[in-house]
Amino acid sequence: MYRTETCGDLRLSHVGNQTTLSGWVHRTRKMGGMTFVDIRDRYGVTQLVFNNETNAELCDKANKLGREFVIQVTGLVAERSNKNTNIPTGEVEILVEKLQILNEAETPPFTIEDNTDGGDDIRMKYRYLDLRRSSVRSNLILRHQMAFETRRYLDQLGFLEVETPVLIGSTPEGARDFVVPSRMNAGEFYALPQSPQLFKQLLMVSGFDRYFQIAKCFRDEDLRADRQPEFTQIDCEMSFVEQEDVLQIFEGMVKHLFKFVKNIDFAEYFPRMTWHDAMKYYGSDKPDIRFDMKFVELKEAVLGHDFVVFDSADYVAGICATGCASYTRKQIDELTDFVKRPQIGANGLVYIRCEMDGTYKSSVDKFYSNDDLKAIAEMFNAQAGDLILMLAGAKTKTQKALGELRLEVGARLGLRSKDVFKPLWVIDFPLFEWDEDTQRYYAMHHPFTSPKPEDLAYLDTDPGKVRANAYDMVVNGVELGGGSIRIHDSKLQNRMFELLGFTPEKAEAQFGFLMSAFRYGAPPHGGLAFGLDRFVSLFAGLDSIRDCIAFPKNNSGRDVMIDAPSVIDQSQLNELNLVIDIKISESK
């Protein structure tokens, strides 16, 4: 071992001891005849002292140390006169007697500090240096702790971690698979799993009873912000359970992580909200309930005042921004621009200011009298000083737009603190989503999700009305995970495939092994999966999942550090029976 202690170990109680430390030169400074060097490792930073008077040669050597040199020092632990109370080792320093340079270092392309001078691109290229920064490393330490505590919690409850295969078969449904050409089976391909869904259901058929896996999953999608081609799921499944059992076990897991990692206690049950209410009151299936600001639907109240925008709209609703009557014209214009952005797509924004003098000022004064506006304001319980913001249009689209506006206003009002955590179960999702373009139903979760028994009758008459035994865990507006009780009856499963437009042949080709497994005694089962990357970034207060992944890819799916993907040898292509044929894309 190159050290007796780490750079984070030494305290006042060690004063007088001999110590040997190894680490990186973090900072050096000369003051008179003294040279001070901060030595850094994963565990901390310790101050080294070299005295030119007592050992000029050694001090000279210290003066030549460059940033990020790897050194080993031996010396006496001494009490510092000017203590640094910001770090646990700040009360001591090492009077160095021996200095060995273990490795030299070129000057790094950016400073190894929490607030570095390096931009995103250079930090990604030199990710191994970026990872030296304690702010980045702490995210990965948190990730380790969360994964470990997840395993500990689930192990204690009898869950078995089972590794499912990474080289599986491709299923054309859903998102695009990454595929892997098989050399031994010419012309055939493996696919990388988008989730272990089918395998975990097979494990239930196998009687594993309680399964989990922290599993890498893969999705070949065009990368939007905060998507990675490979991501990690906490994947879980249980047998002989109903929805309530799953919710309780995994609410327990989330509480355990909050307690263990963040020392936050949730004494009460997490609130539950139906998908219907989430859409109605928050315009989102993952409402941020750190603040209230619920939607109020206004169609009835605003109808018949010759304001054609409202009169012609399917849906009119608004939110009340407490204390925002003082917003300037410019601020309201900003909000209007916000909702008119193409991603949000509203046509305009209507406001009512509840003035301090009890009057109302609105962008639609022309159509609504003061009493009309007052009546609307009362529907929000708006007080003098509040600002009401209204949108109108097609229902679903307008709900979503108003949901985005709500989040924006909440952020502006400082109601979305990263130190406050508001978990929520969203339940009773619809089983199907109707797609206008293809004129067919799609499974909202996936085709194995079971309908609620009380809604089974609608399967034939009104599929859109069928609710699923499906649930999402949402914290602060982030969907951390979700799952469902699965169909374990093969007749019902076949009926589902039919409703989803699968021919029996297509269903057999894609899910034949699961359907065949179900014929040999499938137990009732259900489960869920959490996104570990999102879970960690939520706990770390990060804006992007990228910052809690050791070696992430950029938006083109490239690892710029190792420069992957890359071309491969012709001989590799030959062995795989592949020829590259790049078509000139029409869109270029």
Next chain:
Amino acid sequence: MYRTETCGDLRLSHVGNQTTLSGWVHRTRKMGGMTFVDIRDRYGVTQLVFNNETNAELCDKANKLGREFVIQVTGLVAERSNKNTNIPTGEVEILVEKLQILNEAETPPFTIEDNTDGGDDIRMKYRYLDLRRSSVRSNLILRHQMAFETRRYLDQLGFLEVETPVLIGSTPEGARDFVVPSRMNAGEFYALPQSPQLFKQLLMVSGFDRYFQIAKCFRDEDLRADRQPEFTQIDCEMSFVEQEDVLQIFEGMVKHLFKFVKNIDFAEYFPRMTWHDAMKYYGSDKPDIRFDMKFVELKEAVLGHDFVVFDSADYVAGICATGCASYTRKQIDELTDFVKRPQIGANGLVYIRCEMDGTYKSSVDKFYSNDDLKAIAEMFNAQAGDLILMLAGAKTKTQKALGELRLEVGARLGLRSKDVFKPLWVIDFPLFEWDEDTQRYYAMHHPFTSPKPEDLAYLDTDPGKVRANAYDMVVNGVELGGGSIRIHDSKLQNRMFELLGFTPEKAEAQFGFLMSAFRYGAPPHGGLAFGLDRFVSLFAGLDSIRDCIAFPKNNSGRDVMIDAPSVIDQSQLNELNLVIDIKISESK
């Protein structure tokens, strides 16, 4: 929840309680007016009783249950008159009051018993049914426990589990990579990692200090017995350590697993053997030291007796099989056939029987007198009744053949019990292996392994003589893991690449990011990796790693259950800019 207890919970202390169980119908039998059903889940088997006299309708329903039906029953726990002492629940039975069929089952294609009537192929096709057998499931429970305890041990020692990427770049060196075409980067490919080697070394450069990962690795090799295209490594790396530190930490880990999982204590240090001695005395770099039977080299002793086979051989050596003088002609012929098999490749086998009357009988009596044979026998400390077996030929090949013979004889003598565990560190591996075909040196471990400092001088003069800071953990002749202290000095690393025949350009192209990382302050570091699959199969006493993998592939790399790999849609190929072009292989 569909149950109040599991099928493994109930004991005498529960007698009189009401219980609800759910599980699979394991066995049914009628005796007089009674029907007995064994209900099974992951946790055990419990006997259910249906009485035709007290409830004919219910009993009738029970009589119609098929094997592997999924049922839920409610009833009273009662004491059994004829207790089954083989199972923990064998003292009680359930007097069933309510029976619900949760799912029916077709008759499975083989019996769900430890000794099943199903052959390998059908069990793999219906792996989800095979996994219901407790003998198979217990392997996966063991795997879960070993992985979890590994994590617990390493977490306590400050190791951080860091996920390294699965989509990386291809390196033409070493075994063949699986590759993944990139849609977003046309004509380019990712590769799946054969190990996280480069990334874990980068994490050391990043100051992570102690890293581990239980990681999926991939190798596109022609599958010999007991190879899988995807396998799992316990991958570890530490900074500021020397070989001794690594050995101690991971010897501790192996001891922890032995203690925790098998309740075996190893009080002493594991023995250590140099690679040189392992080859000299056991003809293997992974000696099985459950039994002794060391090689005795005989070249000097046998020379000059006009026996041309021995006289012309580079190397003559033998082993002494205790008590085997009584082997029949047929048994000795079997051993001769064994060593002459092409995989072993010896030309013949010479024996000396140490007869009970003090005389010696040999297949080379013609060349050696009784006194000559006695002198040889004494070199083995052979006793009356022992059998000496000798091979001659080129040194390395003959050592390996004699090593195989030693294992075969050990097995015949019952010296290789699966209940005895003999761990061993093999150390001081050569740094390089000379390859006759290509007339160049190859790295025996990998190009990042550091030479022993005392052997550095030979790097230029006699590379074959340089020993590495490399080590393997061997248990019962199985290589469980191995690793090395790495080179952290970029000059030495460059010298290594040179010796291994890399041009600077080629080294830069393949390992540029690592070499560049090393310029920014790499700490001394080293580590190792264990094969989790082998580790589990060793502990489970299995002959194949396949039996401790939930969903293994066959020898053609196929998953016969899900029928992967398979053809993919033309549209997928188009998106990937690929054309399949299967060449007719000349060898067909």
